[in-house]
Structures are given as structure tokens and as C-alpha cells.
Amino acid sequence: MPRLVEAFLSLQGESTHAGRRCIFLRLAGCNLDCNYCDTMYAHSPESGEExxxxxxxxxxxxxxxxxxxxxxxxxxLTPETPELCRRLLALGFEVLIETNGSLPIAPLPAEVRKILDCKLPGSGMSNRNLYDNYALLQPHDEVKFVVSSREDFDFALDVIRRYDLPGKTANLLFSPVWGRVGFADLARWIVDAGAPGRMQLQLHKLIWGDKPGV
Incomplete structure (x- = not known):
């Protein structure tokens, strides 16, 4: 049975939907251990309530x-997630799902807007990317690159070229790791490289800091 860590209404802080009102359903458990994780309170599969x-x-x-x-x-990781998506879509919800990119997205309904992380070397988890997912991307889906160094940025550019990601979706997002990369530095790398996609900042952190559940 799914375990719910929190459910709340706030502003979407990331993705192409940043700034929109959004309901968040945070489920428990993660199979990765990114060294910049800001939701460790949801990492354990035993967190939250059934x-x-x-x-x-x-x-x-x-x-x-x-x-x-x-x-x-x-x-x-929650087997019931595809069914949850189908139920919400049937009720007229616009459904986003944020996934770390290590597990197959094929079970999800096509209408779901997948926000797929590509883990970069600075995360410590770049060997866990499931690149087969990229063949399943649709124009409304998104790929997010969380950048903690110039090495990370160059790795992201190589993935974009190797898998022709602009040919699958225009929604390619470069996000600086909070406190590790200066906003102006990442902006300059994107401009100088002519990188496809866009830079994003974590709007929720700019407004509320690291406070969870807002």
C-alpha cells in the first residue's frame, strides 16, 4: 500500500510549471542516495503513513x-502509482510526476507529464540513469539536470547530444544545486555553450528557504 509523507497545496517551485498553484502528494521511499537530497525525510520506505x-x-x-x-x-517505487495517475486523470486533474530517472516510466499513462531527472556525476548517482526512458519521452515531458559543477554541466550537454533530447522535448531544464553553483555561473555556461533548454531556480526555496511542506 502507498505510504503518504505529506499532501499540501503550494506553488510549483520547479519545472515549466513553476509559479502555478499545485497540489503535492509526496510518497515514501527512494532507491537512490543523492548527496544533495533535500527531502531525506521521505527517503525511508517506512516514512509517512499508509x-x-x-x-x-x-x-x-x-x-x-x-x-x-x-x-x-x-x-x-510505489506499485500503485500508475493507477493513482489514471484515477486522477479520470477526474480531470493535470498530473505531473517527478522521478529520479532510474526506474521505467513505461507503466505511466501517456497523459502524465513526466519530470525526469538525469543524474549527473556530482550527485554520486550518475551510474543509475535509465537511459532507455529517453526513447519514451513525449513533447510535454521534461528532463531536469541538477548541476553542481562545470563537469556536471558538460556531462549534461553530452547526454543531450547523445540521446537527441531536443528532438523529443523542448523542456530541458538546468538547475543549480543550492549552495554549490552560483546562479550567474550556470547562466554564463548556458549562454556561452548555446545550450538548449532553459535555466530554472528553485522558486520555493527563494520564497520559503528549505522549509518542507510549503
Whole structure:
């Protein structure tokens, strides 16, 4: 059964949907151990409380919003996540799912907007990327590169070229690791390299800092 760590209504802080009101359903458990993780409170599969799919749908429906993100942890570790997505889509929700890129996205409904991390060397988890997922990307999906160094940025550019990501989606996002890369530095690398996609900042951290559940 899914384990829910938190459910709340806030502003979307990242992705091409940044700034929009969004419901967040954070599920427990993650199979990676990124060294910059800012949601360690959801890392354990035993965190949170058990909730049925019916209860998760009811939790989302209790908020006055129709944009919902399923996140974690790693939500694809929860076997019921595809069914949760289908149920929310049937109710008219616009569904986002944020995934670390190490597990197959094939079970998810096509209508779900996948926000797929590509883990870079600075995360310590770049050997866990499931590159087969890139063949399944649709134009509404997104790939996020969390950059902690120039090495990371160059690695991201190589992945973009090798897998022709601009031919699959225009939503390629470069995000600086909070406190490790200066915003101006990443901006300059993107400009000088003519990198496809866009830079993003973590809007929620700029507004509220590292406080969870906002």
C-alpha cells in the first residue's frame, strides 16, 4: 500500500510549471542516495503513513486546484502509482510526476507529464540513469539536470547530444544545486555553450528557504 509523507497545496517551485498553484502528494521511499537530497525525510520506505489509492485521490480532491504533482522520495517505487495517475486523470486533474530517472516510466499513462531527472556525476548517482526512458519521452515531458559543477554541466550537454533530447522535448531544464553553483555561473555556461533548454531556480526555496511542506 502507498505510504503518504505529506499532501499540501503550494506553488510549483520547479519545472515549466513553476509559479502555478499545485497540489503535492509526496510518497515514501527512494532507491537512490543523492548527496544533495533535500527531502531525506521521505527517503525511508517506512516514512509517512499508509494510504489507499482511494484515500490519496480524496486527499488531492480536497484541495481547490486541479494541478497535482506526485513526488517523493521516488514515486515509481510505489506499485500503485500508475493507477493513482489514471484515477486522477479520470477526474480531470493535470498530473505531473517527478522521478529520479532510474526506474521505467513505461507503466505511466501517456497523459502524465513526466519530470525526469538525469543524474549527473556530482550527485554520486550518475551510474543509475535509465537511459532507455529517453526513447519514451513525449513533447510535454521534461528532463531536469541538477548541476553542481562545470563537469556536471558538460556531462549534461553530452547526454543531450547523445540521446537527441531536443528532438523529443523542448523542456530541458538546468538547475543549480543550492549552495554549490552560483546562479550567474550556470547562466554564463548556458549562454556561452548555446545550450538548449532553459535555466530554472528553485522558486520555493527563494520564497520559503528549505522549509518542507510549503
Amino acid at each position: 494510504r489507499s489509492v482511494d484515500e490519496l485521490v480524496a486527499a488531492a480532491a480536497s484541495f481547490p486546484c486541479r494541478l497535482v504533482e506526485i513526488t517523493g522520495g521516488e514515486p515509481l
